[in-house]
Amino acid sequence: MSNRTIRILKVLVFLAALVPVAGIIWQFQTNNLGADPVNTLTHETGDWTVYMLLASLAVTPLRRLSPTLAWLIRFRRMLGLWAFFWATLHLLTYVLLFSGFDLPGAFTALRAGDLHTIVADWKAVWPTMVEDIQKRRFIQVGMLAYVILLSLAVTSPQWVLRKMGGKSWQTLHRTVYGAAVLGIVHYWWLVKAGNRAPMKDTVVLAVMLLARPATKWLQERLATRRKLAAA
Amino acid sequence: MLIGKAPEFKSSDITPREKFLNRRNLIFGGLAAAGVAYEWHKKMPPLYTPAVEASSKLVTVPGKFPPVSDAVTPAGKATSYNNFYEFGTDKGDPKANAGKLRVRPWTIKIEGLCNNPKTVDIDSLLKFKPLEDRTYRFRCVEAWSMIIPWVGYPLAELIKFADPKPQAKFVEFTSLADRSQMELPGGFDWPYKEGLRMDEAMHPLALLTFGSYGQTLENQQGAPVRVIVPWKYGFKSAKSIVKIRFTDKQPETTWNDMASNEYGFYSNVNPTHNHPRWSQAHERRIDTSVFPKTIATLPFNGYGNEVASLYNGMDLNRYF
Secondary structure (H helix, E strand, O other): OOHHHHHHHHHHHHHHHHHHHHHHHHHHHOOOOOOOHHHHHHHHHHHHHHHHHHHHHHHHHHHHHOHHHHHHHHHHHHHHHHHHHHHHHHHHHHHHHHOOOOHHHHHHHHHOOOHHHHHHHHHHHHHHHHHHHHHOHHHHHHHHHHHHHHHHHHOOOHHHHHHHOHHHHHHHHOOHHHHHHHHHHHHHHHOOOOOOOOHHHHHHHHHHHHHHHHHHHHHHHHHHHHHHHHO | OOHHHOOOOOHHHOOOHHHHHHHHHHHHHHHHHHHHHHHHHHOOOOOOOOOOOOOOEOOOEEOOOOOOOOOOOOHHHHOOOOOOHHHOOOOOHHHHHHHHOOOOOOEEEEEEOEOOOEEEEHHHHHHOOOOEEEEEEEEOOOOEEEEEEEEEEEHHHHHHHHOEOOOOOEEEEEEOOOOOOOOOOOOOOOOOEEEEEHHHHHOOOOEEEEEEOOEEOOHHHOOOOEEEOOOEOHHHOOOOEEEEEEEOOOOOOHHHHHOOOOOOOOOEOOOOOOEOOEOOOEEEEOOOOOOOEEEEOOHHHHOHHHHHHHHOOOOOOOOO
16 A cells, blocks of 8 residues: 555544544533533543554454555554543543532633632542542552553654664553553443443453464464475 | 533423423324234234333322422433433433333232232322422432432331231332343343331331322333432332332342442441442532532431431441
8 A cells, every 4th residue: 555545544544533522522512411421421531442442452463364454554553542542531531520620610710710719629629539549449450551551652653662672662562452451441340240331342352362362373374384385 | 611611501401391202102102003003903912012101290299308409400311311220231221221111001019028918000009198299319329419309108108008017127129120121131130129127118208209300200210110218329219119028037139239348238328438439428419510510428318317317326337
């Protein structure tokens, strides 16, 4: 595939990835975030983090299916950064809404130049978040997954890769598997016992992870066969 | 600034009840007509009658308890954001799927340790005592809350009618579990069961509930009859009840069986006893605002004056 086609495709993929963002903005503007928008936003941003993460993990196994799909790799960074984007929104939803922080009130106070109210509200909700991080394992794994995604995002530019050296960069970026697993664990630990909502994401992740050893094994077998045929 | 521009949720935004119901009647009425024609053609008894009995107005008397001062949650929110796992685990699922629930004919079996075991019809139960308006705080274990005007009469009236034997110490509620009307997702041991201690069930605040907002309950709210126990987390208030049983032993209850470390048998609203996964000190109050405000949770959901004495001498952190 030519560089030009890939550049055009990249723009199209980027625009497609904007659709869910537009969807949420539209839901907000038309008052369609449901009875509990905090809950809706938390779930939607969490879902899209996982979807983008799974999409970025799908690149390698898809690429291995055929040498003609090698160009897919050029989309992986973008998908990973979209996962980071959604994870950041997810974290912000937690910090600025789920925590109990009065975000609309903060905007009103900001317009009135009343910073005192904002600080007071922040001080009131801060202990809840500290307690969450200290005590609640689903929060802990979620935070850890975010730290991983953050470190991958800041090391994603080409010049950082060159500076770090390919080998150590790759080692660091393999922690993305850890982030994906932690994300799914975060989901399972969040839902009530018996609720199987995270099952679909779990199955897809399992396929992504198993596809790697599977394709490797297949390629090795093909290589041996070719060698034998040549001999 | 996106957030600042948000329009307030206006009551005029809610689909008027008549319109909503007409639409539903039209759909279900049409379906029913088509179904009847089809079944008649096949000369077979209809297998499935859609729920044409959409909610209707109830005649009520003012309740015994003063209404809460907080703003009532809009009906549109209270009937679109429900936990009714029989219809699916997402909070939008009950509204989407509960149309299949047939609320007539409906009977409630009263059994166990009582002198008057009986199967009662929903319509005679509805007329048994005057229906009261009771506006209660409703606190979900997931740390959100609503203010809902319920319609019903004290559960104590039905219990007195059943005339429990002296050895009866608990009341067990069984909800409908019918695969032809419900999704009944895997992972749970259906039917849903809940229970109360006899003195809790006899408390005047415990309401045998037939309606909300002056109308019969929407299916997704647990039609045609449920209990509302306002000082406990919402899951204690069993929906779509088909059986009430009196027992001498603490009954097994669905959530307590699923995760006893998270959901105790008592499950009184208690801001000092945290759920393992989140704090119970606060709640998001779902009202008319776009983004619900987080407010402090009150012990016994604010009904401490009325019910705290039921638990005198009990360690509420042990019996959470």
